[in-house]
Amino acid sequence: MGGYDGLVVLVGVALLLTTGRCDTSCGGTDGSPGVAGTPGRDGRAGMKGEKGEPAVKAEGPVDEVVLLTLKGEMGNRGLQGVMGPKGYRGDLGATGRPGQPGRPGPDGKNIGHGQQSAQQGHSAFSAIRTDNSLPRYEQRVTYQTIVVNKPGDFDKNTGYFTCRVPGVYYFSFHSMSKVSMCLRIASDALNEKLGFCDYNRNNDQVLSGGVVLQLTARQKVWLESFRDQQPSTDQRDTRDKYIIFNGFLLFSNDPELHFSLCGTGRGGFYFPVCSVRLPIMLHHFVLVIGALLSFAVPVKVAMESCPAAAMPGIPGMPGLPGRDGRDGEKGQKGDPGAAWAGGLGPQKGEKGEPGLMGFPGKRGQSGEPGRSGEPGLSGPPGEAGEPGTVGTQDRAAFSVARGTNEYPEKASVIRFTKVITNINNDYNTETGRFRCRVPGTYYFVFHASLEDRLCVVLKLDQTLLTSFCDHRRGRRQVTSGGLAVHLSQDQEVWLETKDYIGMRGKPTGFSIFSGFLLHPH
Template sequence: MYLAIAIQLGIICIIQAATQGDTTSCGGCCTAPAGIPGIPGSHGAPGPIGMKGDIGVKGEKGNQGLDGKDGLPGKIGPTGLPGAIGEKGERGEKGQQASTNSQPKSAFSVAFKTDPGRLPVSPIKYPLIITNFGNHYNKETGKFVCQHPGIYIFQFASLSSNNNNIVTSIMKNGQRILSSFESGSDYKSVSNMVVLDLVANDEVWTEPLSTNYNYYHSNVNTYCSFSGFLLYATSIKMYLAIAIQLSIICIIQATAQHDTQACSGCCTAAAAGIPGIPGSHGAPGAPGPIGLKGDIGGKGEKGNQGLDGRDGLPGKIGPIGLPGAIGEKGERGEKGEQASTNSQPKSAFSVAFETDPGRHPIGPMKYSSIFTNVGNNYNKDTGKFVCQHSGTYVFQFTSGSSDNGNIVTSIMKNGQRVVSAFESGSGYKSLGNMVLLDLVANDEVWTEPLSASYNYYYSNTNIYCTFSGFLLYATT
């Protein structure tokens, strides 16, 4: 390009010089024909930048931004409230057949084989142990201590020394239950029996009435003895169930009290976690279309904020609430099958006179005081025991006579005299007898004086007149 310009400039200079020489020499009178046209010049350089155009039309509003991202998971909810009370338990399964050996055992027999002489007014300490199943008789104290609640049979026999008086009593926890006495000449023997309902740690023993009635005698023939045994054990399952329920209630109450102190009752049911953090703003909308010629139009307005991000995932489940209160006790299971012995029905009684009956009329003796009446088969108003469960029963009586009065007491069954005992002569006297009877339902048994010549009875708060009975074997 520069070379072409140089050539053109050189040609122009030559033409001008020739023109100038010709003019000088001819004085301007000569003219020459026009030269050929020169080569066209190249395009000129670009012109300067034009004036700034008008502002372009405002761009359209950008599109709405995309939704923000999901928020973070919420925080763990608070601990839930304790659960509701549990549903009532299902009915228990049928009980297993009882074992013939399931009843606890307790039995003892103790005695004197030497002459005890005058004994102190305190528990009689029998030195000879004949039987002590369970070791519940304490030789050192002379007392039987109950370990298994239930119905017990106790019996004693005592012999007085020659021409001396004797009164022996059965004591329970310091209370005189019943007694038997003899006074007058010669050696005299007394005995009595009682049925007692005991609980754990009850104590039973024999004791002289006073220092005027404590002249005992024995030898190798063993005239003084004391025996007892458990007839029917009282089931402790019911007491155990109650104890367990009370313990559970105490635990629940203690737990509830502790929780109340810890949170002041501010806990509420667990809720979903708090919503997640809102998503970030959406991206700006796309720029509007380019305006007309001129500067690029102003930036369009920011698009609307994107929608909030969705709620974060629910927080993790709070810790499990405390257990609900214990549901109601289920229904009692069906009765287990009957066992051969200890599941038999129970029937036992001991009754007495605590006041002086005097001359008792001929007919059933209506004992006014009831010590024991398991099954309520002894009727205090009629004086009769009425059999409800067929089986073999043991019946025993002891009667005290008034001073110088004669006495004959009999055990009656359905109006028939079965056995009797007799005392006559001077002084106060005591007698007794025992029998085993096979009974069927509605059989009646009672005691009765023999006649109006042998009905001189005597008793007081020391209880000299008693009547007892119990079911030994039930008929299956």
């Protein structure tokens, strides 16, 4: 009984020991072996074999230097290199024929209050008094007939010429009667009136006078009769009488134009109409904020027990690559050279491979001159023309009067010392000569009051142009003469006396010398 019990205890202890070992070491069967590693790299090439024996010719071995000089045929020419830089520019081709001219631009605009600009202005009139009665003394002369009046600055009913275009004008008159007559030119622009008288009895006699005046807008010029020493019976004479009054614009003054940098108002006046635009810059900033959320999910693996029969383990990792192979063996000795017998000798090598691409070519030569261009297209219409101007360099005019009642000296230059008009002082009152500043065609005229015989000559640089003589004596009268002359710059013109010197200069009998530019050259 006791032995049986001991056996039972021994078996129980053995079971307990087996159960405890399973809890502490719960391993399954071994896994399968890992995959074999990749093969190792080939070993290094073996050493170069020894040089073969040289070729042998009948009388001995071939010289190695000779063999080295025998090259194979030159390989084919390599590919063409890339194109070189562009050649120098060729000569410019001939100029093409000019295109057709563009259409004329629109006419320039007028300046002022809807009227013609001063440069475009014009003014001329001729009026005739045909009334047989003498004009009343100290009264304006009025007229019955208008020959020309453009654009209407003269009023025949009032006898007034009213200046519309500021500038330089020439006025003259001519009268014919059988009685004595005294007329004078009057104007707002004159400090004194310019009188001329002709005393006559029963014979047709012509009286004339003229002057150059510089006028401003709205100034007036007129002709009036005045009393000097005429007999009272002349006022009642009713025989034919004519008085002709003329005037025309020589040069208009330069208008004073005021330009604004901003805008143009109505009626030709310029005044500022400025506007300023300020740019507004708007900036929009958009901020985008993103959040990336990451999270990890833990995985819990619990093992409650170790089964008695476990699964095989994971296969092992692949093995490491194998080692490099052994170095190759030394190469065999080269074959002997070909025998040189019968005078063949060493042969050239095989034809080489094509060469590499060549370098870029050199810069090409200049190209040939281009062909003539095609005719240009017609130009666009021109812009509106600027208003024309009359520059001071193209203006020349004067009127001067004798400042004394004394006769001038014989064979001497007649000096006119009282200035009425003298543009740019071209007439010198000290020398009595007009010096040409603007080359061109001029007209010179004089009206001389005299009480004795008078002969004057018109000279150009010591050259006699013409002479005028009046041999009537004993009565006051007026003689006149004029001539158009072409002048070059710095040439001089003047009046000169001869043997007869009966020229006067006083308020009731002016002597005036005038000249003005007709056409510049």
